[in-house]
Amino acid sequence: MAKFVKTGKKSVKALNTSSLPDIVFMILFFFMAVTTMRETEVMVTVRIPDATEGKVLEKKSLASFIYIGEPLEAFQALYGSEPKIQLNDTFKEIADIQDFIAQEREQLNEADKTKMLVVLKIDRDTKMDQYKAVLTDGFCFSR
Amino acid sequence: MADIAFLLLIFFLAATTMDSDTGLMRQLPAIPDPNVPQDVNKINDRNILEVKVNKDNLLLVEGQLTEFNQLREIAHDFILNATDEPNMPEKEVVNIPFFGNVAITKAVISLQNDIGTKYGVYIAVQNELIAARTELRDNLSRQEFGIPYEKLDEERKGAIDDFFKVPISEAEPKRIGGDQ
Numbered sequence: 001m002a003k004f005v006k007t008g009k010k011s012v013k014a015l016n017t018s019s020l021p022d023i024v025f026m027i028l029f030f031f032m033a034v035t036t037m038r039e040t041e042v043m044v045t046v047r048i049p050d051a052t053e054g055k056v057l058e059k060k061s062l063a064s065f066i067y068i069g070e071p072l073e074a075f076q077a078l079y080g081s082e083p084k085i086q087l088n089d090t091f092k093e094i095a096d097i098q099d100f101i102a103q104e105r106e107q108l109n110e111a112d113k114t115k116m117l118v119v120l121k122i123d124r125d126t127k128m129d130q131y132k133a134v135l136t137d138g139f140c141f142s143r
Numbered sequence: 144m145a146d147i148a149f150l151l152l153i154f155f156l157a158a159t160t161m162d163s164d165t166g167l168m169r170q171l172p173a174i175p176d177p178n179v180p181q182d183v184n185k186i187n188d189r190n191i192l193e194v195k196v197n198k199d200n201l202l203l204v205e206g207q208l209t210e211f212n213q214l215r216e217i218a219h220d221f222i223l224n225a226t227d228e229p230n231m232p233e234k235e236v237v238n239i240p241f242f243g244n245v246a247i248t249k250a251v252i253s254l255q256n257d258i259g260t261k262y263g264v265y266i267a268v269q270n271e272l273i274a275a276r277t278e279l280r281d282n283l284s285r286q287e288f289g290i291p292y293e294k295l296d297e298e299r300k301g302a303i304d305d306f307f308k309v310p311i312s313e314a315e316p317k318r319i320g321g322d323q
Contacts, residue, residue, distance in 0.1 A: 025148040032155065049266035053273040054165030063164075119166060124263025128256045128316045131265070136315070139171060 042121075044069035044086050049124040062117050064104040066097065066138075068130055069123030083126050085134070097138030167269060190232045192221045192252045196268060198259030211267060218275035222250045222309050241287070241302045250309050256316040272311055279307050 046069045057063060067086040071079045075091075084091045087100045105116055118139075122131060194214070195203040202209045204217055224231035232250035239245060252272055256265055277292070280303050284292040288299060295303065 019144075021145045022148065025145070025152070029148075029151070029155075047263075049263035051165075051167060051266055051270040053167065053270050053277060055168055057164040057166060060164075119164065122262045124261060124266070126262040127258065128260040128262060128265060129258035131262055132258060132316045135171070 040065070040089055042067055042086065043075055043089075043091070044071055044084060044123070046121045046123050047125075048121060057117070057119065059115075059117075062108065062112055062115050063119045064101065064116070065119050065121060066100075066134065067121045068126055068134070069121075083123065083130055085130075094133050094137050097134060101139070167266070167273065186251055187233060187249075189230055190249045190251055192218060192250065193255075194252060194268060194272070195255045196257060196260045196264055198257040200261055200264040202268065211271065214268065214271040215275045215278075218252065218272055219278060222248055222275065222279055222307065224248060224250075237305075239302050239305050241299060242306065245306065247306055248309070252309060252311045253314065254311060255314040258316045258318050260316065269311070276307060276309050276311075280304070283307065 044067050046067055069083055070076075070081055071084055071091070079091055085094065085097070086092070087096065092100065101118060105113055108116060120131070120134065193203075193205055197203070202211060202214065204214065209217065221231060224234070227234070232248045234246035235249055236244055236246050239247070254268065254272070281292040283306060284290065284295055284299075284303055287303075288295060292300065292303060
């Protein structure tokens with residue numbers, strides 16, 4: 001039978017773990033500071049125009065977002081640098097907006113359907129014709 | 144150390160707000176029924192403040208080239224028409240709760256953009272116009288109820304809204320300024 005012989009001289013010193021919580025906290029803080037919450041990844045540059053009279057959007061769950069702006073550099077090779085419309089996670093055309101809104105509307109429960117909001121996030125350098133097209137062609141059924 | 148970290152954690156928890164979106168609220172008008180004849184109410188010319196923006200993002204107010212920082216004041220004076228000028232908006236006596244019979248303005252702001260106008264400029268103009276109206280409502284609220292408009296209850300807010308209705312009408316953007 002083998003014997004475990006304690007050779008006291010060779011034993012490893014216990015690691016001092018008293019600073020471990022601090023390190024964990026540091027990591028926690030780091031991630032807290034770095035993380036931003038975001039449901040959809042925005043693929044266009046949107047510098048929202050400044051306005052002082054804005055009202056706070058209270059119920060985010062009722063809102064659907066439409067982004068219009070130049071595609072980010074990573075997407076420019078594919079989609080060009082002209083302003084594009086982004087619905088959820090993909091670039092779409094004006095004709096798709098109607099379906100998009102109808103779809104988003106379906107996901108709300110009955111009581112909220114009349115309170116639905118569409119939030120347009122449009123880059124400040126976009127020309128009005130894009131906006132006009134979204135309003136007149138995109139929304140014409142749902143008013 | 145851990146205690147300090149906890150304090151920090153709680154401080155940040157309390158101090159953080161998730162960045163909330165703010166925006167200008169708009170309700171689109173209903174699609175007109177083609178079978179029902181349109182109610183063509185000719186608005187008197189003196190009641191309309193005509194604001195136009197061209198493709199070079201220049202501002203034209205009542206036919207005058209105007210700087211952006213003047214727009215709010217012009218709109219303010221136009222709506223108020225304190226001295227009852229004949230070329231400024233008419234007033235109409237209406238019964239409003241809390242106020243009784245008062246002469247309210249019939250002013251309308253008409254906004255027309257070129258399709259080449261930048262969206263940022265469009266919003267800036269909207270913002271100035273809304274700001275002028277908000278300022279008037281706020282002043283009235285302080286005068287009448289002694290508190291800012293934002294703190295009023297719904298009924299009083301409604302009364303003030305009726306006092307300064309001032310619809311902002313947006314015409315469809317046109318190609319005013321020639322080629323892009």
